[in-house]
Amino acid sequence: LAGVDLADGSCAHPTIPGRISPLLPANHVTMAKGTGLVHTAPAHGMEDYSVASHHQLPTDCLVDEGGFFTEAAGPELQNKNVLEEGNEAVIQMLQAAGSLLKEEKYVHSYPYDWRTKKPMIIRASKQWFVNTASVKAAAQEVLKKVKVVPTSAVNRMLEMLDRRTFWCISRQRCWGVP
16 A cells, blocks of 8 residues: 555544544655654644645644643643653553554654753744745845855855745744854
8 A cells, every 4th residue: 555545544543532633645754764654743843844734734732841741632641741751651542542553662863952962842832924025025135235154155045035935033042144
């Protein structure tokens, strides 16, 4: 059975009775990277977010700023650290539902915080997005006045800015142009 044969199908959620999840095609899922079928978490990764946006899926985030499951994740998971006891709780829930096919240790390639050297969880957060040509044009004009070393990088930056469809105004990180 090819992945394309499963597109637009659905499956039952393994731990939430009555919840149906759609099976959706995604360009980042290939047989070369595994089975060709993956879990999608729209609030926890750019590729997943893109798939969810394309199919108008919600991007509910069940993890708080500290890396703990929220109340929305359900009482079995609430207040458990996702990377610690939360993982074990999910495994136990899958076992109890008879939905765990295989369990094995896997070292995930999480991004790491450069200060604490601990893995970080990517999570969606509320932000303001601007989709206007005037903001894009203003940013490009300002960039043309910046002294960039090497100068050959200016055109690449301008092209990248031109391809951006949305602009995020965020106070979550320091701003700067390398």
